[in-house]
Amino acid sequence: MGLNEYITGLKSFKGFAGDIVSHRTFDAQPAAWASPDIFPCFKNDLSPLLAGVGIKHLYTHQARAISLILDRCHTVIATPTASGKSLVYNLPVMDALISDPSAHALYLFPLKALARDQLDTVNKMLAKTGAVFSEPLTAGVYDGDITGYQKTKIRNHPPNILLSNPEMLHLAMLAHHHLWASFFGNLKYIVVDEVHTYRGVMGSNMAWVFRRLLRICRFYGSDPCFIFCSATIANPGQLASELTGLPVTVVDEQGAPCGKKDILMMKGLEGAAQTAITLIHAAVYRNLATIVYTQSRKITELIALWAGQRAKTMADKICAYRAGFLPEERREIEQKLANGELLCVVSTSALELGIDIGNLDLCILVGYPGTMMSTWQRAGRVGRGGNDSAMILIAHEDALDQYFINHPDIFFTMPPETARINPENPQILDRHLDCAAAELSLDADDPMLRPPVVQERVQALGRQGRLLLSRDGNTWFSPRKRPHREVSLRGSGHTIPIFKEETRQSLGEIDRHRSYFETHEGAVYLHRGQTFVVTLFDHLKGVVRAKEEKVSYYTRARSSKNTEIISVEKTCQVKGTRVGFGKLKIREQVTGYEMKSVSGQKSLGIVPLDLPELIYETQGLWIEIPDWIRQRVEMKFLHFMGGIHALEHAAIGMMPLLVMTDRNDLGGISMPFHPQLETAVVFVYDGVPGGLGLTLQAFENAEILMKRTYEAIRDCTCQTGCPACVHSPKCGSGNRPIDKDAAKQILQMLLEQKTGQRESAFVQASGPPLFSDIAVLKKEIHEKKTGVISPKRYAVLDIETRRSAKQVGGWHKAERMGVSCAVLYDSLENDFLVYYQEDMEKLVERLRQMDLVIGFNIIRFDYKVLSGLSRFDFHNLPTLDMLTTVHERLGYRLSLEHLAGQTLGLEKSADGLLALKWWQEGRLDLIVDYCTQDVRVTHELYTYGRDNGFLLFKNKAGHHVRIPVDWKLMSDLT
Template identity: 40%
Template sequence: MEKLIGHLHKGQFAASLNYERVIFSRDAEFEDLNIIESDIIRNAVRDMGIEKLYTHQAESYRHVKTGRDIIVTTPTASGKTLCYNLPVIEDIYHNRSVRALYLFPLKALGHDQQRSLENFISEIPLGGGIKTAVIDGDTDKKLRRKILKDQPNIVISNPDIMHYSMLAKREEWDSFLSGLKYLVVDELHTYRGVFGSHVYNLFARFQRLYPNVRIISCSATIGSPAEFASQLFGREFVHVSKSGAPSGRKHFLMFNPDIPAAALANYLLKVNIEAGVKTICFTKSRKQTETIFARAISSDPTYASALSSYRAGFLPEERREIERKFSEGKLKAVISTSAFELGLDIGGVDSTILVGYPGSMMSLWQRAGRSGRGVKDSLIILIAGNDALDQYYVRKPELLFSGKFEELAVDRDNTEINEGHIICAAYEKPVARDEAYYKDNAALIEKLSGEGRLFEEAGGGRLFALGRYPYGDIDLRMAGESYTLNCSKIMIATNSGRRVYTENFKGAVYLHRGSQFIVTDTDRQKREIELQPFNGNYFTVPLTEKQTSVLHERERRTDGNMRACFSDLRVTERLTGYSKISARTGEKLQDIDLEEDPVMFETKGMYFLIPPVFRQEIEAQGMNYMGAIHAFEHAVIAMLPTVVLSSRDDVGGISYPYHPQLESSAVFVYDGYPGGVGIVKRAFGRIRELLETTLNQVKFCGCEDGCPACIYSPKCGSGNYPLDKQGAVYLIKRLLEADLKEEEEEKPVIKCENSGEVLVYDIETKYSAEDVGGWNNSHKMGVSVAVVYSMNTGAFTAYREEKINELTERLASARMIVGFNNIGFDNKVLSGYGMPAFRGTFVFDMLADVRSLTGQRFSLEKLATATLNTGKSADGLMALQWYKEGRFDLIEEYCIKDVEVTKDLFLFGVNNGFIHAPVKDGSMIRIPVKWKEILASYL
């Protein structure tokens, strides 16, 4: 190891070595095996080669034996497994009726645990009677029934099985669960964010039915772990934190290269492999994982047998083969996303390379802890990338060793998530008004009863759920339904529905284990993505548009010139196309338009109101105001992980020079998940600290006009344009100051031409999709007639093509425009005339909203017939024929009728809170909508 480190000090990238530190070795602290009560188990432990227990193992053993719930947070490779296996196996050995359930977030961890358990049991005389079994998503139904019939003492599983099987099919599981004494939950830190909100509800439902279980949990090092465990389980926990395990010396090197971090990672991987140093290289994305791997084997094909990529999306058999080969030493290095961050048994590792700061201290040291098992020396290399968070720690590397770990918290107020679990709880067992579960959820339970989603017992005592299998309506990991990726009809990978929208669109380049593919088709009905091999020299980046509206304000905050609000929001996102980027130069080659339906969801977030005078000040200095607020948005999101555990992918944002609902310039930052997950809520509580950190990062970045280290975002849907670094610095400084008088804040400096109208509109085209070469060319279809209805005046106005500028100006000046498939179609047609962006107008698409609620695409004709008992007077094909005949009067009459139907359907939803839709069997369903709240914000 010393020789390798010496080489790095003298090698070609020695000048990039920014910081180094030695973490000295630590001696073990032991307790005698005599604390183990059973002679047989004590001897079995000794037979495993363990002569003494580490002090944290002994402490855990004592607490479990006295009936305490515990959480253990000692470092990686400190022997946490024995903290729960020892007391559980001892109890089962002497009382074979005892049952234990082990939960792990990943299937591979469960299989590892079974091997560890079986090794322990094999050392116990007559221990063969202790049965263990793994039940996960790969266990077929027949084998699952057989396992449960044989009644194992320990079932190893995951939260998904607890939700979709254990509680959903209690008649199959009740015999096992009724005898349950121990619930072991490992990798507790993974149950955060939206997943944590689901798991909190899941554990509440489980303990409602099986309250007498004892809980043993383990976690990576986090801030306030006992409080976090208490939030998840609603119990008090004893925290076991002081590790007695030995630790070898760790050499920590930080590089800040002037080449891409991935390129330096390739060099360091080759150096480590040639030096015989077993290595894990951690990346921050799937694409980066595959890119590093592909470049390594393309530069030297012999590395293909010594190196592998590893990430989610690989088939199970692929992952297990890589794990086995790496553990056996057949692979010298693995390039991985966070998938290897958790405690998979992969044998001793000598070095970890981190390509970029992983977003949290917890993840940094969890990853770093994968190397240096036992007392061996190890090497940790952090390669700083160009993004803001990495460069923040380049300037302040000592903070990495401060010992301050992020505090985790569970958002227990996510109404959308909580409601789904309450319905499941009532399905499992009717909810009585005198039980604790009701008292904890009374307001939501009564709301669900009032909406007809729960049904009250005739006597008024209990509430029931009558639907069939409500569990399928809940996506624990909020990943969406899984898609298969097929090449020549052979499945090569999978991806989650949430990622598919922006990763596997038609034309996207996909990397898999060193090979390139291009997406040729996406079948959302079958959830299949077709690929074909690709030899091009570019990669693809999605382009998106977003809109945000405020549904409900929860908390306001004033601090100096800063005015901020935490609110319920509605976000509309739409994939508009993608850019082809040269793999060789990084330059944009081409932008390609796409026709994709928008995605709508409700979430929680905060917005900053920007005082009008700041715009005058910024523009008076020759700076770009839109670029300033856009850069401010990017920088705040980039630095948010310094105050709240999160990653850039968890948070979204949008900047408005004028937001029609707020009647002000505003910058939004929101949780990127339906319902919200508590990230921005916690950041809102530390908002001044967040802005101060952001200001320092942008102000002291060494670039001149902005870069990924300060204001550029890899997620930006508009290609990082426009951005103004100096404008952002000026804006943040002014927000943190306290010099504005109230009348200056309220002074309407920004003149808004917004008419205040709320409009409903529709257009008819001159040409069909077939005439212009497909729906992707809708901007070429042209407008024959467009009709606008004003909710303010009640008047219809028709526009022909010669007045298209008047139409677009009126739409762009309105406060809100309402249509049916207007985002997906009408606005694309209008874009052919150079229509301006709707920066001051809220665009509402009823089709997109209904589809986001139901997952189905309904026509206006079907919805109007089901809801209003009236339909359209004709169809688009007839309107095209009338255009050819010059019958503009008939087109105008037809278009007015369409707008009237659209308006009436919208107002029905506003007034009633629902609309109707037909389903296949001829029945009508009621779709709840929140259009009243939306309209009230703009009318």
């Protein structure tokens, strides 16, 4: 009755008059039970186990999925929240473990809290197997919160069921697979819960984590069956298959019952946050267990803070919850919500997944979550066990929110979205190939290397020295033992910690890219209702410090950006314009931040910042705006730049109608003239280096995107533009300039123009790469920077000194060492020339004639010594320092003797200490012979690398491998 009274009171409340735009009731649905003829055929009698957890019957979807799993079919169960998916994977796993107690199962959850929550359920079921065995089957959690002792114990004696998360699989298990040999060798099932969360960056990373996992399993002789659990999305089978490279069967019918659910949509006339606070107070007053979802960490903290301040008697019943909280903080909140100590939790998406927080009555969405999948997933968090429930959507002043408020029928009939991943993202793929090679060397016949895109990236990594090819050319090795730490599965880069300035206590962490915009110096950072001002942002070391301070304002970063089209992959004609898709280079720089008052949103000023430019490559689409449209817009005295800027914002706002994303995953740039396209253009791009395939999906629906964008602008009732149509909450220029009317006119003209007209106004695409001259230009710039352009005449130089580093006071005083002799090989004369200290000017004159000077540690040593004997600036010579090249490739140095011995089978005739002894003895003849041999060895090493593209060395693991060198680019001696 409390829920019905709440809804009745809400609809009759005068303060919300005209605010509620839609109220629909979805009737309760009865259960669909599996008939005995389709009941799964377990190998063992599981009736005691089922009785122990109170299960008498299986739903139809449970029975079908379990039967598929028992037949060893990779299966994805895509049914709504609270439909009994955990039973689907637990029963087959228990059956397998009873038959083979040495078997193992791996349960993967995207959040640590989910794994710990599921452990209780698993242990209860395993306890029922104790009657069969003298020693019962075991389960355990392996995550970053357990002690080192516990981790060692689990590795040495892994439980039958191991519950973990993607990071632990990647960092601790695959990276150290030899410590898990028995576990991987007997792995029967891999359960992937909440697989719909493995999309975008994380999904693209997980596609390679799963491939690496399967590779390790094959190595130890196992062939596990995958079981996926998903929320309702359009392509669960495709997603699971793309994640693993395996065929996956889909079970998506719903057999579980559900209670009556009321769905209300509100305009949020008083502001979404203020409306939510009123709804919270009314719900807590009626003892309704409530969850409130917001779109950002900041608004999560603010709503919880304001709700508590305005009703102090309810303050201890309301709490914020978000990612970035410490593990112990999150678990305390979860427990209080489950046992009723808390009545309302205000959360980001962190509580969208299936953590047990008890039976909730009411879900309030402060803004549309960005996808229909998330909307119904969040709605499913209330009304568990067939109880009645309600969900209220409060619209933000956001383009997509307002679109649904104006078209509620579309909201209730929209199909679920397609989850997209992009495993071919080169930055992601490269990192995982490095990890895979570090785990097990990559042989030529390795299944992981079969796809052409993987072969292409392996070759590219080989040329960069990030993978090393064996002497025989059949096996690839990683140059590093543990590259795994450099891979962030959930973000575009590494995360960095945030500390309290006074105590160095951790306040959480933030993605490195986001840190430039949210934790720059002066930024206001919110944590559990407390405000902190960032006092230190060290982007080089990756550290943020903040001090607690009560302020009445918040901050928003201001930035500038530019883009370059690297290659055009696709183009299409849409009405009166052309739309393109391809690879872009984005340059973005945070130039300052704006302070805005919490009450009234008044700007309090802009503070400049001096931060480095962020440069990355990604995928994107662009809409060309022909010159004739610009002329017509300006003839009407409208602001053309403001118009295309408004079009950009509106298009990004409408993208989630077509793509499973939100505007924070996207970026945009509008330019009145783009030099490559020779016209005005609006770019929308994936906001992640390498791209995620989001804008590709939008490009394939470009006409729909443009029509929906036009409708959103046309139907908005504002006069000059607002967040419901053309304003963006993340605009780096503060939504200036913006001209809503100009944007509407531009889109109207584009969409009314017939296809094929005015094509002469466009630069004709010639296919990828469209701008081939860019590559030529880059090559010319590179050659000018290196000072090396196809040397016709080159020298190889080595010197011996009269004094040691110790004698002159250290290596940093090498200019005092003097020269006993210098030997130079002249490629034009094909001869070895000897110079003594008194011949330095002759040596300088000879060096001036060379197109290239080659040496081993020549820049840091030889030139340093020679600078003490001549005023000539040796560093202006076009130089190839072979030691520097090797160091840049490997990250560590190798000696000339090692490289010559492994590559050529040659040895040095002496060493530097012996040469110093000979100088003291006056044996110049021996020094010259020794120095000449060094030059000969260096020259042969150079020519070998030039002709073959690699040198050979023996790595720390004892493998004879190639190190790539690109000296051919600097040589043309034929």
